[in-house]
């Protein structure tokens with residue numbers, strides 16, 4: 471089982487759009503895929519139009535006594551299941567702080583899914599916290615969508631510093647550019663600068679209205695616009711990520 475967390479300290483950078491499209495592509499390739507929506511906004515769950523299922527509060531997700539099947543909902547797509555989120559996911563961060571069980575708790579919870587799934591994709595909330603530390607420890611790749619702006623350079627450095635402070639394996643951190651607008655000089659300059667960094671995938675996601683339309687169609691891009699440029703961009707990026715696994 472390979473776990474990929476779509477993460478950024480910043481909000482609104484395309485974590486959910488990427489999680490939904492990558493989970494879809496993984497499942498389409500025939501990989502048993504689990505999308506874990508950890509964000510209280512429940513946006514991934516919304517895109518797949520599944521009802522929130524995890525009853526009994528957030529503690530149930532971490533409890534070793536919970537049957538994993540009680541947490542999972544099937545989507546309309548073959549090979550693709552989801553753990554939904556709602557507002558109660560806010561409590562996960564507090565719970566991990568309170569438990570003071572360090573960074574391994576989420577990894578233990580995830581290990582229950584290793585027999586059933588080949589790929590787990592985690593749609594993370596923004597922020598740096600006990601939850602982020604647990605997610606980083608549990609994941610094989612921490613995949614950071616990044617809009618090529620100067621502010622992103624700062625958050626990128628903050629995330630790398632967090633990895634170092636918490637003694638996490640920095641080689642897990644990989645990035646790709648998203649919402650790219652090549653009419654902007656700044657986007658060009660920052661991409662040129664960061665492509666020298668081995669941590670960046672060469673494929674990127676431009677700013678495209680078909681990605682925004684996911685909110686209208688409530689589905690991954692490839693499911694409603696299979697021949698679109700947006701679908702090809704996600705597919706090329708996913709191929710590059712998969713090659714590196």
Ligand SMILES: Nc1ncnc2c1ncn2[C@@H]1O[C@H](COP(=O)(O)OP(=O)(O)OP(=O)(O)O)[C@@H](O)[C@H]1O
Nearest residue numbers: 481482483484485486487649675676677678681682
């Ligand atoms: N490549 C893109 N081109 C155009 N719009 C995009 C692109 N990627 C994401 N969006 C739009 O930008 C908004 C934010 O995207 P998304 O919800 O994926 O970000 P997020 O990082 O998950 O946000 P949050 O931090 O709130 O969870 C959404 O309206 C989405 O449709």
Ligand SMILES: [Mg+2]
Nearest residue numbers: 485486509513
């Ligand atoms: Mg999101």
